[in-house]
């Protein structure tokens with residue numbers, strides 16, 4: 001939601017009820033300070049509440065929301081995403097990573113890590129980068145590798161326990177593939 | 192040598208409305224229950240905004256770069272390309288009925304409600320088989336689809352994997368080590384792969400066991416949808432079963448689970464329900480199938496819904512060997528030809544809804560009489 005006075009995001013919402021009629025004000029922090037609705041953040045909560053309590057007409061409610069994080073690349077705010085369900089660009093995934101994580105886990109049966117195909121071009125780009133390390137971090141760091149391997153091992157154990165041998169074989173293949181990738185970066189792209 | 196075909200303003204998706212449409216061939220493994228196996232991959236170009244944040248100029252640029260790569264990568268012997276913002280309403284309807292584009296893509300509208308008919312977007316398809324189709328600028332920059340008749344996910348996946356590899360040689364896809372292939376909607380992130388089987392489950396519906404199967408499917412994070420996918424009703428007991436999660440499970444594991452564990456079970460359930468009906472309620476089943484044939488070969492007015500329902504009964508009659516001599520492929524073809532867009536295409540003019548009901552009944556009558564005369568009786 002935009003500020004009533006400018007194009008910034010509204011983070012201060014004042015609702016005043018006068019004679020049964022509700023008046024709403026939605027302001028950004030700056031405009032709110034200018035209107036004297038709220039005193040800039042930074043003070044302690046008690047201090048803030050104390051100042052707010054002075055001189056407010058009865059029947060007034062003030063809600064302070066925090067500015068929704070914004071993707072630096074495409075400008076999409078997280079609250080806009082909550083509303084539309086669609087992200088704006090690839091960078092949104094890193095910009096909102098902390099918030100998307102739990103959301104994705106709920107949508108994908110608790111999974112938080114990609115398992116499966118990796119684009120070969122991206123893979124080659126990583127391997128061919130001069131230092132071997134500084135290229136685009138497509139394959140993920142050692143920790144992410146370890147996470148993927150751990151997840152696969154867990155699924156493998158489950159499959160074996162459930163006597164799903166075919167599935168177990170497939171998981172074992174995947175695990176082996178993952179481990180080869182880790183051990184021999186550049187092995188396939190010697191040319 | 193054959194090359195890409197451009198068709199805009201006039202040309203039809205297939206050389207004739209009777210041809211193509213792999214999913215209606217009525218052949219393939221377990222075709223008595225599984226009409227088709229379809230794999231779809233969602234891909235986005237790296238360094239470009241996703242559709243919801245892309246300006247008109249950016250959408251046009253994305254469309255252009257995808258167009259040249261799709262048409263020049265030798266994905267199929269012949270590829271058709273149709274720019275949908277320039278296509279007629281009739282053309283878009285035909286494409287939806289052939290399952291080559293989604294309703295959303297036909298309208299050019301994203302799921303957040305933005306967009307419209309004039310948004311630059313297209314579909315590419317291999318012709319005349321229509322086994323491969325690629326929607327450009329739908330919710331994601333690319334939605335690649337490969338379809339095979341019967342239960343054939345392994346084959347379909349291999350084919351789409353090769354297409355993906357070929358495209359990837361010239362296009363950088365948005366990808367992250369943690370989240371996999373990045374998509375506009377986070378419910379598709381990861382593999383970006385949606386596997387879906389089109390199933391014919393009339394016996395499970397009749398015995399009331401379908402609800403049980405639906406619940407079991409939901410417990411395994413599988414979605415059960417109608418004939419036209421998202422939000423559509425099950426027409427004539429045809430259902431689409433597809434995976435709902437795309438993160439944390441590789442394409443191969445997903446494919447093998449569906450093809451070797453889940454679908455064989457559903458197929459077994461449907462077949463045993465059919466056997467049960469034949470054993471316990473043979474008379475009633477035969478009556479129902481013959482009534483369906485009777486209506487289809489004699490009615491003078493018919494809606495799409497009624498025709499789908501009756502053709503479903505006839506299909507059941509054929510696979511249960513109650514009806515001999517009626518061709519499964521002929522029934523499948525009719526399922527396509529009775530749809531409003533195709534019906535008008537066959538008749539060669541646009542019709543009102545009332546005229547369509549008459550034309551539909553006439554078409555079905557003549558087609559079924561010629562295809563079943565030899566064996567009926």
Ligand SMILES: [Zn+2]
Nearest residue numbers: 003006028031
């Ligand atoms: Zn303001």
Ligand SMILES: [Zn+2]
Nearest residue numbers: 071074089092
């Ligand atoms: Zn973004």
